[in-house]
Amino acid sequence: MNQIHTPTPKDQSAFKDLDAYWRAANYVSVGQIFLWDNPLLRRPLALADVKPMLLGHWGTTPGQNFIYVHLNRVIKAYDLDMIYVSGPGHGGPAVVGNTYLEGSYSEVYPEISRDESGLRKLFRQFSFPGGIPSHASPECPGSIHEGGELGYSLSHSFGAVFDNPELIVACVVGDGEAETGPLATAWHSNKFLDPATDGAVLPILHLNGYKIANPTVLARITHEELEQFFRGCGWTPIFVEGHEPVQMHALMAAALDQAVQEIRRFQCQAREHGQMERPRWPMIVLNSPKGWTGPKEVDGEPNEGNFRSHQVPLHPAEHAGHLKLLEDWLLSYRPDELFDEHGGLRPELAALAPSGLRRMGANPHANGGQLLRDLKMPDYREYAAQVPAPGVPGVGDTRVLGPFLRDVARLNDAERNFRILGPDETVSNGLAAVFETTNRQWNAATAPDDKWLAPQGRVMEMLSEHQCEGWLEGYLLTGRHGLFNCYEAFIHIVDSMFNQHAKWLNVSADLPWRRKIASLNYLLASHVWRQDHNGFTHQDPGFIDLVVNKSAEVVRVYLPPDANCLLSVMDHCLRSRHYVNVVIAGKHPAPQWLTMDAAVAHCAAGIGIWEWASNESADGEAGAEPDVVMACCGDVPTLETLAAVSILREALPDLRVRVVNVVDLMKLQPPSEHPHGLSDEGFDALFTRDKPVIFAFHAYPWLIHRLTYRRTNHKNIHVRGYKEEGTITTPFDMTVLNDLDRFHLVMDAIDRLPQTGAEGANLKVRLAAKLEEHKRHIRTYGQDMPEIRNWRW
């Protein structure tokens, strides 16, 4: 098919059918928002036909219907493998309506049949209790992006096309959404796309001029500025502007032909001719009225082409004239021409949609679990740190993980289904080993001194946590695997994106037709306790407080105490499905505790007594309970706890001390709250029913209380953790500032062990002196005292 600029008579007739299809989509959209009954308007519209409560968003819907219908045309014309991402996803009626018209909806939900009865159900269920949400939610086939919280459509779309060379994602970006930060930087994703091995994103800016109650910025700058903006972002904009349907159909068809041909040309240049220059990919600016084809005016105020069309333009129950307006509006689409006597879409129209898996509602990329293949995994045991005895020095836990991840990347290189993302922190986080086998994917200019940049690579780094998260979500949702490595403090930048993804997983897990996808894995390194270069701004371990608010079905939190545990945990996470896994690990040299075999057993249990560090049975009494439980979770708290135990055992050898280490944080919750939760008996067996527990925790201490408040021995659990004290200082001083250091932990224990008597009191005095010595020392040397670098005091 050639490029179309002026519609020929044949085109005019093609557009006539296309226009009818668009009217059908608009009709079923309005029907979803308004109708309870009388779905085909076979009798005059009565108030009883209108839903008692009207919810939804009309404004964006007709424009999205227009786009969808035109995409159907090019999918057929060029046999495209295409999915649709709806940035303004609250225009749910558009995606639901179009997947209904093309038939994919009824295949997933047979009760929503393609006849009058199904149409009635389709209308009733929309935004109705017990029905479906008003957004492009997981319930909607073809959707990988709900669009409830705005800003991520373009990042998701790029994530979807990475390593999917045949896929084109048509990404509708609302001009409201375009004002968000994440979307604004996502235009630059094109510098990270390889035209040879990745697919293409076709952004369609849906410039309908208004948000909820305001005009949009991009609609109120000059045409010249808008064009410069997109060219500056590396795109070639094609403008489709107007409101008269016949003309707009011709313009949109021409624009899409041009865009598809350009995309194919760039791909061909790269794939067949090895052309390396970064393409200036096409994008479309669709400048059309908000609430297009809706009521021109309601109660004397403009509606079509105005912000007032954003939600529900008419309220027949409250306003006398609205019922008639609604009937006129519905009839303006001429439903008799669109649906046959059974309520099915007329065959000549139905034939306009693609068929089978080419339908955007049936494309398997939008139900990524269908395409998901297991990762080829190296044996993580082979990367083990050698631990001949507990406390041997390590090189940095993430630095041990690096070679394992390198080989995950290597083993799956041919499959092209694994990526590591990070905001320019992969090296800083200790994972430089991955660059022994792969590169950072980069399609902007290069310079001679660049390191590890290449057109193709398994690592993607842009200084935008939003982009990393959005790309990875899009990649996972289309059936691939990945890992996001990030400074712990700055993962809060994507709190809200995590929230939305967790909600997506939560809802989609209950939809049998949605296949499970690979887990979203966070590796949070450069954590709160080791921010030597940066200090207070880089110290925040609170992401997990947020994570545990989400459904227990989908969230997992791991704090491996050493490198071998980290290997075991990461292997588990990369194999898991449909979770969000948060793994927190250190990158600095730190003592190692467990051999690989011990680590495997410990991580499988998720929590356990470290008998080699405990002396609870020192007196030979079998089954005796300890005097005190020293619990720890996280690498630095584990070090300080073991150092504290070392002090206790040396100074008070009669004391029976138990060390409990927690890898899987969710073990602490009751099983009623989280599937990983220990039984109460199991918990009591570890933490006793009545002995003091000194718990050294990586993050904010109250999280431990929140997880354990229902446990028998909760009242005796004393937690130390980060309490928002920090600055530029030494690693050990960070623990001192937050009372998490070995000396404080010992003093905490003694305070709860009156039986230690004078010996205990003396020890406290010596430790207090030691703390004073520490404070003098660091002010002079800027470093920790040599003996504090070790775990044995």
Next chain:
Amino acid sequence: MNQIHTPTPKDQSAFKDLDAYWRAANYVSVGQIFLWDNPLLRRPLALADVKPMLLGHWGTTPGQNFIYVHLNRVIKAYDLDMIYVSGPGHGGPAVVGNTYLEGSYSEVYPEISRDESGLRKLFRQFSFPGGIPSHASPECPGSIHEGGELGYSLSHSFGAVFDNPELIVACVVGDGEAETGPLATAWHSNKFLDPATDGAVLPILHLNGYKIANPTVLARITHEELEQFFRGCGWTPIFVEGHEPVQMHALMAAALDQAVQEIRRFQCQAREHGQMERPRWPMIVLNSPKGWTGPKEVDGEPNEGNFRSHQVPLHPAEHAGHLKLLEDWLLSYRPDELFDEHGGLRPELAALAPSGLRRMGANPHANGGQLLRDLKMPDYREYAAQVPAPGVPGVGDTRVLGPFLRDVARLNDAERNFRILGPDETVSNGLAAVFETTNRQWNAATAPDDKWLAPQGRVMEMLSEHQCEGWLEGYLLTGRHGLFNCYEAFIHIVDSMFNQHAKWLNVSADLPWRRKIASLNYLLASHVWRQDHNGFTHQDPGFIDLVVNKSAEVVRVYLPPDANCLLSVMDHCLRSRHYVNVVIAGKHPAPQWLTMDAAVAHCAAGIGIWEWASNESADGEAGAEPDVVMACCGDVPTLETLAAVSILREALPDLRVRVVNVVDLMKLQPPSEHPHGLSDEGFDALFTRDKPVIFAFHAYPWLIHRLTYRRTNHKNIHVRGYKEEGTITTPFDMTVLNDLDRFHLVMDAIDRLPQTGAEGANLKVRLAAKLEEHKRHIRTYGQDMPEIRNWRW
């Protein structure tokens, strides 16, 4: 002064001094990163002169020194009122060094004197335990922006210049930072600036090419694209490109002259000639090497002009040749020419800096509390909802607040020191009344049907929570007042920005020279329980979980149960200083409980027994304890609790019920944890020591446990709240899905009150039937049963 393009001999000499000043700034920057002693290199550099631990960021520092020095020149030349915002704030040595050289640092910290001894202390304290952070932190005079977490420099800068017509903020944007979402959208802030009544932002893109370990995107696109990008964003870019200092001084001076003259011209056009066209403000692209003037090569790898210069380029203790490299580097600045025999900056150089309050380290705008004036407040009591009896219908709590905020805006209109920000939700959140007196500030194009848009207005709306937050922070930090209204779920978008602002408040509160600023007030409306149009994606009450992680000194959380309480709380928040206040309120019609007098008393206490709803003394027994405490926090939980109490008292009249309502969430914590915390006696007096407490809470239920786990009666506190169950449904059904509804609350109470016997059991059966009826009803009618709209069952 005329525009300079080719340096004249006189200019050459001016640049010679300027260059010397720049060398001095670079010298004290390198000194801060490396030197423990020998600050003036009066003897050969020895290893003992180098700090034992080297921390900091060199890469960005020389470029920022270059900018600062040139800004000093134009401040003097044009008598500018200017402050400096350092986007790459981790280049702390630059801002610390320059404020030291100009003298403002020593005025704040007299012990860091302007002589050799002071220089030694300046060097030692940097990034050293007990010293100062490595960033442009609150400790640094002249800073309103720490730059630890990247992305907010431009938003902060715009916030600072709103309503400050004489102020220019020179905002250095790192090219790494420019990749973040918040920064990417902040370029569009220029559509919201009024050239007549606001000041100007002069962005300086610090295009030094590299992030931590990668090139930057903006450095690797074509010059043409970069120029188009900025023009498309509405700016007029001026390029300063090169590395040879003499030439760069001339270019930079010319660029700054041009920029300042353009700014003045635009301001003059608007202010004196009423020119309304949106200015294409100037901005500067400074393309200079990363680590400029640093070591060219280290260990055979390029350093200057490369990512390797990002942090500390040399490690003399570990690498043999580095000591000599460091000495050569320091000497390359020719310190003998810069400092006199006492170690003071030579007078002819010192004279290049501005004096007094024109120094950027002494400008009062950067210590906003100095400029802060109290808001003129209307008497909030006059806006009271009339509550002749508890339970009367209300119009929506935020709708009652609207007129009060309108009059705050009106009363302070002449002072121009109050703004309301929101991402296009001010009307949706029920605050439309403010538009009776003011408008949305908007400087892009307008159309005839626009509503409430004007060049000047107290309301600012851009669909970017990041922008709203960043603008407001900048506005507050420069001594003004404001309010951010936002959908509750989407405030998570700025979690990390809240974190950083809370940290800033926390640190600055301990600096006596920093005056306290107005609180950052969040009004979170459109909350979790009423998301009828949007459903699950719009339901997340977890922001307060994050908030309470921050220092208790700076965070406050309020959940007013009705409109009069909301008025009282908001009046308090707007008068408060140096806090983050989170206020959560409803916008939908809901019952009202307290008269204004009662609301004032209740809010002053923050928590209290609602005797009018309780019957604990029904039997006339003075001082008797209730059988059960029904506690509530939040508007919807309060409604459900009172409805539950109504059921209980009707069905089980002998039961003694106490109703406790919580407005100030922090009352629940022990006083050791939060200054608002109730004493244990006070807590016991409300919640008893041993009676069952059924607590209906607005947010995630475990937050109540976290706050109360140390309280005597904690084990009997049973909390209901949002447990991540939601979809499109009715308001009442939302409470049912989360077991927070009146029926569940009654059943919870009965389960804990065995004394209710058969009567209680019967009531449970009736309520279970009622719940079934409810489920049938909404599936049919899409609405709650009529009797459930009321609080009395």
